[in-house]
Amino acid sequence: MKGKKRLFLIFGSIAILVVLFAQCMNNKKAAPATENTIAGAATCKQCHAAITDSYLENPHQHTSHPIEGDELLNGPLPHSSVFAFDQHLKVVVEKRDSGMYQxxxxxxxxxxxxxxxxxxxxxxxxxxxxxxQGNELKQLPLSYFKTIQSWANSPGFPSDRVYFDRPIGLRCLECHSSFVNRKMVQDGPLTVKEELDGKSLVYGIDCERCHGPAGKHVEFHLSHPEAKAAKYIAIYKTLTRQQKIDACAVCHSGNNWEVQQSTFSFKPGDDIKRYRSAKVSLNSSKEPEYDVHGTQSQLLEKSKCFMKSNTIDCSSCHRTHENLKGNLTIYSQRCMSCHTTIKHSQATLANAMVKTNCIDCHMPKQASKMISFQLAGKNQVSTYLLRTHRIAVY
Ligand code: HEC
Ligand code: HEC
Ligand code: HEC
Ligand code: HEC
Ligand code: HEC
Ligand code: HEC
Ligand code: HEC
Known part of the structure; x- marks a missing residue:
């Protein structure tokens, strides 16, 4: 009797376990995507092939990448591999067995x-x-500048010694990549240091960085191929102008902020103030001065085009899925879509650019006050030119 009861118990438990286990397996298979599930850039192509292909040409996609093999030797670099600080001190770009080195x-x-x-x-x-360096990323002393086709001392680095210890923190990666895991580690009684997990780094800016996690969107459209209207993804058209601008301003409003939480979790439509707030300045009566580097959103907001029209936002001129770089004719057509009649003086009208290039006069290139770079030899500083987004008569 006892034996039978025990056998019954054992078989009973096994049966329950089998049922539970099967449920677990089912759950695993069918674990529904949530609004935070990342689908991964590779999944978009099957349904958005044209956009995925044209996006390959856009600088956002390539704004960070791992250095592999001989790329520095084959690419546009380097015309010269030596940067001399002075007659005693130099940094050389060298190929060694385990890669390229400074x-x-x-x-x-x-x-x-x-x-x-x-x-x-x-x-x-x-x-x-x-x-x-372990779990820390350090900036190398030499940067490469296209305009001079040469190496230069990295912006802001000392000009009289070689410096290898400037940390590249989460903030750089928040603007220049799609994700990295960060850990704050106590390294002294009162100090913490930031550690980054290189293996978790997703290079470049991928689709979901601008559109938000799309796991649920992909799951839905895979199982409903007949659905023509987009589901479970932010619809840009329905956002307010401020929300549209904020979706770019996450990375295009500079770095002079108190950070509340990582912008990796920012999604279109979110209130940007939950991520960062203005620094409290002791000199708050003075208007902050915006540098042309990285503060496109503030400068645009200072333009009459912005203040007097309710519609202008970054996408009035930019298409982030394409590469329009340098195509000033296309950009000028965007101006003319609003400015059909312009009161230019005779002197202005005499300029050959006036029909095809509004940009060089109204969004001139200006030197960044934040970034300049030092060339080989001392004290020679070269400027870093960017278009101002304060559209005006200059
Ligand atoms: C199984 C097919 C499928 C996959 C995979 C897919 N989408 Fe979509 N997506 C659609 C359909 C269908 C629409 C609606 C028609 C359209 O706008 O192209 C859409 C529309 C969109 C829209 C437009 C929303 C709007 O403003 O109208 C965005 C943004 C988008 N998808 C992003 C993504 C991203 C990012 C990925 C990859 C992570 C992705 N989709 C993967 C099917 C898919
Ligand atoms: C830098 C930000 C950014 C990135 C990265 C980005 N998009 Fe977009 N996407 C936008 C904006 C802004 C719009 C709406 C305005 C427009 O059409 O330019 C948009 C619109 C869309 C639309 C709907 C409108 C259309 O053109 O059909 C789809 C679909 C889409 N994106 C898919 C993708 C996919 C797929 C990727 C990755 C290959 C991607 N996006 C990467 C910003 C981005
Ligand atoms: C996740 C951060 C991030 C977001 C979001 C973002 N950008 Fe950018 N953007 C960058 C970075 C970084 C660069 C510099 C790319 C490079 O050259 O390495 C850049 C470069 C650009 C450029 C110059 C390159 C070109 O295509 O001509 C334009 C224009 C631009 N962004 C527009 C936009 C617009 C419009 C939006 C919003 C729809 C947007 N960006 C959203 C980070 C971002
Ligand atoms: C708040 C966002 C933000 C942060 C933080 C940021 N960048 Fe950028 N970075 C940009 C944008 C936007 C551009 C392109 C437009 C511009 O210069 O205004 C850019 C341009 C660059 C460029 C030139 C790209 C090219 O194609 O010419 C380099 C190099 C660069 N950043 C490196 C860094 C490094 C290294 C860090 C960290 C020490 C960093 N950035 C931090 C947004 C950011
Ligand atoms: C969405 C519509 C729109 C677009 C696109 C647009 N603007 Fe404007 N712009 C306006 C409005 C509205 C005003 C204010 C006109 C007024 O004061 O009567 C304005 C004003 C101006 C002014 C006068 C500025 C001043 O300070 O007096 C200039 C110059 C100008 N725009 C040039 C441009 C250029 C160049 C482009 C393209 C790069 C452009 N705009 C794109 C709507 C637009
Ligand atoms: C009225 C048109 C217009 C609007 C609106 C506009 N831009 Fe631009 N933007 C331009 C033009 C023109 C250029 C120069 C393009 C070139 O030289 O290839 C440019 C260049 C840039 C660059 C590259 C900087 C450089 O000097 O190389 C970035 C980054 C950028 N825009 C971001 C933005 C962001 C973010 C917004 C919204 C806050 C925005 N733009 C709104 C017209 C515009
Ligand atoms: C050679 C430089 C130059 C070029 C090119 C140019 N502008 Fe202007 N623009 C000016 C100057 C200077 C003024 C001030 C009035 C004057 O002296 O003509 C002005 C004034 C304006 C104004 C304010 C007057 C008004 O009608 O409200 C607008 C808007 C404007 N320009 C838009 C444009 C657009 C759009 C283009 C391209 C199709 C363009 N400009 C090309 C130099 C230029």
Missing amino acids: VAYLDGKETIARRFDIAFGAGVKAYTYGSW
């Missing part, structure tokens, strides 16, 4: 060598480079 020499003796691991920037104007 190597510092003092009077011909090697003092430090660090590998190129990550390039920042799509190379429109410049590349800067990061090197992993």
Whole structure:
């Protein structure tokens, strides 16, 4: 009797376990996507092939990438591999067995060598480079500048010594990549340091960085191929102008903010104030001065085009799925879509540009006050030119 009861119990438990286990498996298979499920950039192509292909040309896609093989030797770089600070001190870009390195020499003796691991920037104007030191990313002393086709001391670096210790923190990656895991680690009684998990880094800016997690969108459309209207994804058309601008301003309003939480979780439609707030300035009566580098949204908001029209936003001129770089004729057509009649003086009308290029007169290139770079030899500083987004008569 006892034996039978025990057998019954054992079989009973096994049966329950089997049922539970099966449920688990089912759950795993059918775990529904939530609004935070990331689908991954590779999944978009099957339904959005044209956009995925044209986006390959856009600088956003390439704004960070791992350095592999000999790319620095084959690419546009380097016309010269030596950067001399002075007659004693130089940094040389060298190929070694485990990759490409920046190597510092003092009077011909090697003092430090660090590998190129990550390039920042799509190379429109410049590349800067990061090197992993354990779980910390450090900026390399030399950057490459397209305008001068040459290496230069990285912006803001000391000009009299070689500096290998500037950390590249989460903030850089929040604007220049799609995701990385960060951990704050206590490294002293009162200090914490930031550690980044390189393996979790998603390079470049991918579709979901601008459109928000699309796991649920993909799940729905895969199982409802007949549905023509987009589901479970932010519809840009329905956002307010401020929300549209904020979706770009996350990365295009500069870095002078108190950060509340990582912008990696920002989705179109979110209130940007939950992510960052203005720094409290002791000198708050003075209007802040916006540099042309990185503050496109503030400058645009200072333009009459913005203040006097309710519609202008970044997409009035830009298409982030294409590369329009340098096509000033197309950009000028965007101006003319609002400005059909213009009261130009005779003198202005005499200028050949007036029909095809509004940009050079009304959004001139200006030198950034934040970024300038030092060339080989001392004290020679080169400017970094950007278009101002304060559209006006100059
Ligand atoms: C199984 C097909 C499918 C996949 C996979 C898919 N989508 Fe879509 N998506 C659609 C359909 C259908 C629409 C509605 C028609 C259209 O706008 O092209 C749509 C529309 C959109 C829209 C437009 C919303 C608007 O403003 O109207 C965005 C943005 C979008 N998808 C993003 C993505 C992203 C990002 C991915 C990859 C992570 C993705 N989709 C993967 C089917 C898909
Ligand atoms: C996740 C951060 C991020 C978001 C969001 C973002 N950008 Fe950018 N954007 C960048 C970075 C970084 C660059 C510099 C790319 C490079 O050259 O490395 C850039 C470059 C650009 C450029 C210059 C390159 C070109 O295509 O001519 C334009 C224009 C631009 N962004 C417009 C926009 C607009 C419009 C939006 C909103 C729809 C937007 N960006 C959203 C980070 C972002
Ligand atoms: C708040 C967002 C933001 C942060 C933080 C940020 N960047 Fe950028 N970065 C941009 C934008 C936007 C551009 C392009 C337009 C411009 O210069 O205004 C850019 C341009 C660049 C370029 C030139 C790209 C090219 O194709 O010419 C490099 C290189 C670069 N950033 C490196 C860095 C590094 C390294 C860090 C961290 C130390 C950093 N950035 C931090 C937004 C950011
Ligand atoms: C830098 C931000 C940004 C990135 C990255 C981005 N988009 Fe968009 N996308 C936008 C904006 C802004 C709009 C709405 C305005 C427009 O059409 O330019 C849009 C519109 C769309 C639409 C609907 C309108 C249309 O043109 O059909 C689809 C679909 C879409 N995106 C898919 C994608 C896919 C797929 C990727 C990745 C390959 C991607 N987007 C990457 C900003 C971005
Ligand atoms: C969405 C519509 C729109 C677009 C696009 C647009 N503007 Fe404007 N712009 C306006 C409005 C509205 C005003 C204010 C006119 C007024 O004061 O009567 C204005 C004013 C101006 C002014 C006078 C500024 C001043 O300070 O007096 C200039 C110059 C100008 N725009 C040039 C441009 C150029 C160049 C472009 C393209 C790069 C452009 N606009 C794109 C709507 C637009
Ligand atoms: C009225 C048209 C217009 C509007 C609106 C506009 N831009 Fe631009 N933007 C331009 C033009 C023109 C250029 C220069 C393009 C070139 O040289 O290839 C440019 C260049 C840029 C660049 C590259 C900077 C440089 O100097 O290389 C960035 C980044 C950018 N825009 C971001 C934005 C963002 C973000 C917004 C919204 C806050 C925005 N733009 C709104 C017309 C516009
Ligand atoms: C050679 C430089 C130059 C070019 C090119 C140019 N502008 Fe102007 N623009 C000016 C100047 C200067 C003024 C002030 C009035 C004057 O002296 O003509 C002005 C005034 C304006 C105004 C304010 C007057 C008004 O009608 O409200 C607008 C808007 C404007 N321009 C738009 C444009 C557009 C759009 C284009 C391209 C189709 C363009 N401009 C090309 C120099 C230029």
